[in-house]
Amino acid sequence: MSVDLAHIRQVMAEADCLYDNADVERAIAQVAQQINGELAERNPVVFCVMNGGLIFAGKLLPLLDFPLELSYLHATRYRNETSGGELFWKAKPEISFIDREVLIIDDILDEGHTLAAIIDFCRHAGASHVHTAVLINKEHERKARPDLVADYVGLPCIDRYIFGYGMDYKGYWRNAAGIYAVKGL
Template identity: 85%
Template sequence: MPADLAHIRQVMAEADCLYTNEQLEAAIHQVAQSINAELAERNPVVFCVMNGGLIFAGKLLPQLDFPLELSYLHATRYRNETTGGELFWKAKPEISFMDRDVLIIDDILDEGHTLAAISDFCKHAGARQVHTVVLIDKTHDRKARPDLKADYVGLPCVDRYIFGYGMDYKGYWRNAPGIYAVKGL
């Protein structure tokens, strides 16, 4: 069923801008510096979590100044909805990471079910160490595990439904040049 584009446009028109493009670029630069300092000698395999991590990865990767192998994986709980369900693998990693460090790039750490499942998958499949980087870490007490934290975080975020910079609202606005919160959500 086609989306109601008038509604999709209205969501953007009414949304609150939480972070501008400039604020996000500065945060990504800081994250890149931390990753460069810690992973430059580790020969990591880097996985971008699709689709949400695509824009963040595209901005982050050119700032990593060491050799790395890049691939992607696609696991989701949302399937273009606004609430998550069971983890669904659309594409598992196709590049070997046995006895290698892995860096997982994702858009957001919300409740953390997806990131935890991907991290566990990589550990059980033979990764030496799994590192995680997220653009946004949503602040609330509903994390999947109390100890679940990303190794590298761009920015914290209030507990609202957000979109932009790779995150979507019903499949739209991943291309928004900032982080926006849906009015009323």
């Protein structure tokens, strides 16, 4: 598969910056403060949802001032496309969380199909409680379940196709130091 890097660069050049690096870092610090206040004594197992949650988790975890166990999982609907399909598990959790509280760290709560499936998986596998932390909550009426709300949210976002801080555009720009919206999407 050949990638048109000129197109990928053009997407960034034309993108609208919704939140700059400082905005995102402040939001992550606020999420950490909430989690420290609520989960410090609960011995949670923390799962980073790959690949999108990697940067958020990497920035968030050093701000958590309590002992925790960390692992990852990888479930996706996008596979480097701009619209989602069926849920595909690339890696299920390998650490036991039976009768434990779980904190899922992900990049975005958009429609929530992936996050809902991960929450259900953790509950059915024996977690005593599942908490969720997302960097971005996309504001629209298309959530997978009307009751699906993240416990910890960094920033709200308008309903556009966004990238940066772990979120990608066709597999690229996860490394962008800010939250950007693709022109026209």
